[in-house]
Amino acid sequence: MATRKRLNLLQVTKLIDDFQKLNPRPSTSALLAFAEQINGSSFAKTKTQKAKPLSMAKAKTAVLDKFECKSVTELRRNKTFLMAFSGEKVNLKSADDWKNQYRKWVGVPADERNKTGPHCINGIDVFENFRPWHVFGLSAESSTPEDVKTSFRQLAKVHHPDVGGDAVVFERIQKMRDSLLALIN
Secondary structure, eight states: OOOOOOOOHHHHHHHHHHHHOSSSSSOOHHHHHHHHHHHHOOOOOOOOOOOOOHHHHHHHHHHHHTOOOOOOOHHHHOOOHHHHHOOOOOSSHHHHHHHHHHHHHOOGGHHHHHHHHOTTTTTTEEETTOOOOHHTTOOOOTHHHHHHHHHHHHHHHHHGGGGTHHHHHHHHHHHHHHHHHHHHH
């Protein structure tokens, strides 16, 4: 993993300003995700702490807040939300539907952090949550293309099929690398 660079006051202030612009009424989970971004990694849970599963109501509220909508009807008319699906129909009826939208737009639910297993990197299941910055252990604000490439090389040493890794996981890591490089360049 690439080593985390310590942020200075100016960098942290900029991160806070950007966060406040994107999240005028941040949820607890959004604040936690932001704190983890500043920290550079997830916070370890103590043995007595158990993350509560994300409820449908909390997922719905967080997604509506993200798009500054007051109702599902308003969300379905939101141009930014509609553009993301380019005409495909989105179900918003079940808890799983809302949890999927939460993963896509808000962050990783607390009960899905610090996971372990063959599809998990840095505590994130790469098939449930597309969170390249977290998986690569990098910061969106201070990382360079070289940081992304270095982190990818480290992940490839573990997850490449030629060294015993899962080909599907490696393909997902490649997609994450490509999306990060496209975003930075």
